Amino acid sequence: xxxxxxxxxxxxxxxxxxxxxxxxxxxxxxxxxxxxxxxxxxxxxxxxxxxxxxxxxxxxxxxxxxxxxxxxxxxxxxxxxxxxxxxxxxxxxxxxxxxxxxxxxxxxxxxxxxxxxxxxxxxxxxxxxxxxxxxxxxxxxxxxxxxxxxxxxxxxxxxxxxxxxxxxxxxxxxxxxxxxxxxxxxxxxxxxxxxxxxxxxxxxxxxxxxxxxxxxxxxxxxxxxxxxxxxxxxxxxxxxxxxxxxxxxxxxxxxxxx
Numbered sequence: 001x002x003x004x005x006x007x008x009x010x011x012x013x014x015x016x017x018x019x020x021x022x023x024x025x026x027x028x029x030x031x032x033x034x035x036x037x038x039x040x041x042x043x044x045x046x047x048x049x050x051x052x053x054x055x056x057x058x059x060x061x062x063x064x065x066x067x068x069x070x071x072x073x074x075x076x077x078x079x080x081x082x083x084x085x086x087x088x089x090x091x092x093x094x095x096x097x098x099x100x101x102x103x104x105x106x107x108x109x110x111x112x113x114x115x116x117x118x119x120x121x122x123x124x125x126x127x128x129x130x131x132x133x134x135x136x137x138x139x140x141x142x143x144x145x146x147x148x149x150x151x152x153x154x155x156x157x158x159x160x161x162x163x164x165x166x167x168x169x170x171x172x173x174x175x176x177x178x179x180x181x182x183x184x185x186x187x188x189x190x191x192x193x194x195x196x197x198x199x200x201x202x203x204x205x206x207x208x209x210x211x212x213x214x215x216x217x218x219x220x221x222x223x224x225x226x227x228x229x230x231x232x233x234x235x236x237x238x239x240x241x242x243x244x245x246x247x248x249x250x251x252x253x254x255x256x257x258x
């Protein structure tokens with residue numbers, strides 16, 4: 001029932017954002033001029049939470065807009081009702097619903113649905129990762145210089161050594177293609193599907209990566225923090241790769257690659 005509820009919630013929210021993406025909706029600003037939340041984000045979140053609560057009223061929920069709904073449960077649902085809100089608000093079809101499920105602190109299941117591209121990613125721990133029902137796997141690329149990478153930039157960050165612009169500049173000055181799609185969940189799923197060889201970002205929240213990082217792992221990839229330690233969605237740094245370029249990409253990020 002857990003998986004069926006996950007799928008139902010991701011499909012219902014995906015249908016909503018597909019219907020509303022080119023319509024009219026109100027927009028509010030959070031902690032910066034380009035950190036948006038739309039009325040559709042809130043409607044998607046409410047729809048997802050209603051579906052979860054109907055089947056699992058005692059489960060813990062962490063969601064981007066409302067925050068934590070704390071319950072005494074071993075299960076936690078981690079929700080991004082629209083990942084890629086700026087894309088959504090501008091009618092760009094690179095946005096999605098992302099829902100991950102933790103049990104006793106371990107991610108066990110995740111779904112990422114981009115209905116505009118008809119791409120529904122689903123994963124379950126130890127069971128693989130799937131796109132529209134077909135198993136996916138990471139790429140075979142072995143060198144960063146021949147890789148196609150993807151990243152994102154936080155709305156606010158300190159100008160620190162090896163910050164987002166420094167790492168980006170370092171890579172592109174060596175001719176490494178680095179894309180910026182505007183949705184971390186899609187970035188991670190596209191690494192899992194072998195479209196990108198690696199993804200890194202300096203500042204994510206749990207709802208950005210909860211489903212996607214498990215997707216990469218289940219597709220045969222590796223996900224860590226910037227130091228190569230086991231990844232937790234509750235810290236900001238992420239490197240997700242096909243595994244073959246992982247150690248090298250960590251060196252590029254830390255500026256120790258030469």
